[in-house]
Amino acid sequence: MIWWKHNISFRPAFTDRWLCWLLRAGAITAALIMVLILLFLLLEYWPAFQKISPVRFFTDDAWYPLEDQYNLLPMVTGTLYASSGALLLAIPLGIASALFMAFYAPHFIAVVYRRLIELLAGIPSVVFGFWGLTTLLPIINQWEPPGASLLAAILILTLMILPTLALTSYVALTAVPKEYMQAATVLGLSRWGIIYGVVLPAARKGIVAGGLLAAGRAVGETMAVLMVAGNVVQHADSLLAPIRTLTANIALEMAYAMGDHRAVLFVSGLLLLFLVMALTSLAGLLGKEHHG
């Protein structure tokens, strides 16, 4: 009982209180960033707000910012076409990949394929754009010049959103309780029957949430589309027409934009922000329901 005699000093709880305030400071900083973003985007747009009513973004003749024409529609449709096309391709491919990893592949191959997909999810967008520029465009060019086109944008975007789609779908599929599948097997259903009838409906919410997130990613993608889409401001009349997306527009013109032109670019950034926020909020809602 040696230490009975010690004057054992207790550590008072003020370290805890001090710690709490330090942590609070960090958290407030983190939460303020979003507020700051909205604030500063609006601030940059504000001077032009009085002069240019938002309706003009859709009713002006065309996009000639140096001549005070600010029709954003071609860029909006460019973004929409490219993203929708990419989703149309990536969703079936992604789900098929996820099904392969979850149900059709022997364990070793499933692991290898998953590593491959994870590796590809980490490839930067510039590298995808670069590959598209050097390899894909010449191929499309041979078919019909110029190579830079909506098609190229769709293909590159598909490649970019495919890995995350496959991975989120895989997580949704494996989250389906085994009991469902056992019950279906016992009823004599075949493998595809079980998947189509039981697993996919059960995993539907998670897959849709993943799809919405991928859509958000496709809409917000800048560099890759910038490099392969051709960047002509026009409504696409065919798959092989060059287009410009909202994101590419900002990236290209910000360098030399001044005054009102600049303000309009900031507002197109706001538009993008709200669009992506809507998509991710929807995905978040679905995801929350899915995980109860």
Next chain:
Amino acid sequence: MVKQDIPMRKLGHPLRDRLVQTAIYLVVLCVSGVFLWILLDLIIGGSALLSWRFLTDVPRDAGRAGGIGSILVSTLLILSITLLVALPVGWSTAILLAEFVPAMSPFGRWVRYSLQVLAGVPSIVFGLFGHAFFSIYLGLGFSILSGGLTLACMLLPILVSTAETGLRAIPDSYRLSAAALGMSRAATLLHLLLPLAAPAWAAGLLLGIGRAAAETAALLFTSGYVDRMPESLMDSGRVLALHIYDLSMNVPGGDASAYASALVLILLLLAINIVAMRLTHFWQHKKLHIR
């Protein structure tokens, strides 16, 4: 879930099943094929120019000749600033959300929601924000500092979410035992919870670094285009990803250098991945089983 879990039945629709199976195999083959094509393309195109001199020389002739030495230094500096700012803010937010704030409190919900929204912001919009706030409002101009701070904002959501998950995964029984032994929260955090959450935190850090290193659009208008060796944090600097973009789009004949740069970037990301995985494994082993 593996193939063995669902037995193949000969009843039902064997033809339909076969068709679906074939379709899925085809898809997987195509996908693997395309991705292997990309990787091979990069390796073949880039290995020609890859050398130690390439890594250390500064770019000459707009990047067609010389190397990427100054680019790598700029990238490193920007990443360092990003981590220096994002880690304390992000990790302290995670600790607060996981340990100190009740789940349903208004403050906690506000912080979480803000971060969730932040996670979805496109990188070009971050670029606009960084330009307006860091470069112009705070007067940092086109600088490494400005770029680093912008990237720090981008990394916050992922750092916070992975760190918070790592802490929440630790069962409450440890916290209750520690409290019953009269340990302060700070001590419980330091000696028990953080070592347990370390692997998850390292994984989140890795994810963040990978994302930051691949970033381009956010840096276009914040850290600039200059490819010289930076001499201070207020100098403009060009990151590797931006260098690839510039070489391929704006510099005719820059393809060879671009290939090599792309290969370097990919290898760098791979290396970070491997190092971090080794690190977490070692840390886990060391902290928990030895005195």
Next chain:
Amino acid sequence: MVLKTDDSSQSDIPQMEIAPAGCESEGGHAYTLGPLQEGSYCCIPEPVIQVKALSLSYGTKRALNAVTLDIYRGCITALIGPSGCGKTSFLSTINRLTDIIPECRVDGTIYFEDKNIFDVSCNVQQLRKQIGMVFQKPTPFPLSIQRNIALPLREHGVSQRAEIEVISERVLRDVGLWNEVCDRLDAPALSLSGGQQQRLCIARALALDPEILLMDEPCSALDPIASSVVEDLISRLSGRYTIVIVTHNLAQARRIANYAAFFWVQERERIGHLVEFGHCRDIFETPVHPLTAAYVSGARG
């Protein structure tokens, strides 16, 4: 002083008697010092904890209503009753673990060393050093055996390595683990069996030299052999420590406890309350309340 024996024929022993020779006195308390011994030991009915009108609620739902009882120094007090009647919650209030349970509100007072523990001036960490707790599921930290004991010791100011080792050896011997683990103190604590882990948790709590040990069904998560080892340890600890133990096992309570508090939960409102408190013998053999009689005979609960 009451000499506790297993012989129920001594039911007419009055509360206060002269201390038999052989019990050492230190500052008015009678504890056996030194290594644990089997056999007779002393127990003074001197209240060390006085609970007055304690109530507990989770959010708006009241879980426990107006409990008043005394915990006697050196004795084992068993809290018995069906599940859901607030025994564990009551136990958590004694060392103020309810402070960190979300939405939990406590009314009433608990006097420990003549001070209300719910007072603002009460140092909670010091309180928890003096009142140790062992949980139902063994929860050793995912560290080595040595560090499990060293960590709380360092937290409470014991920094000398030699001292820590002495204390560790002492408490590990007390719980009977020393011979089993002395050669692998650096092994992870999670590699021990369930019973060993629980004994390690008890050793960890004992290392802080508490006066009171709170135990929440310490044997229920263990297999029968481990359970009997731990139970044996608990009964040997009494006299030196005051023990409050929640248990579902009536036979266990009968075997080891000096005092018993019987809790019950009202059917409709699901609020727990204390039905009867007294000598363990009395509760089991001559209960006053009909509910108590029904519960201990197995007719209800």
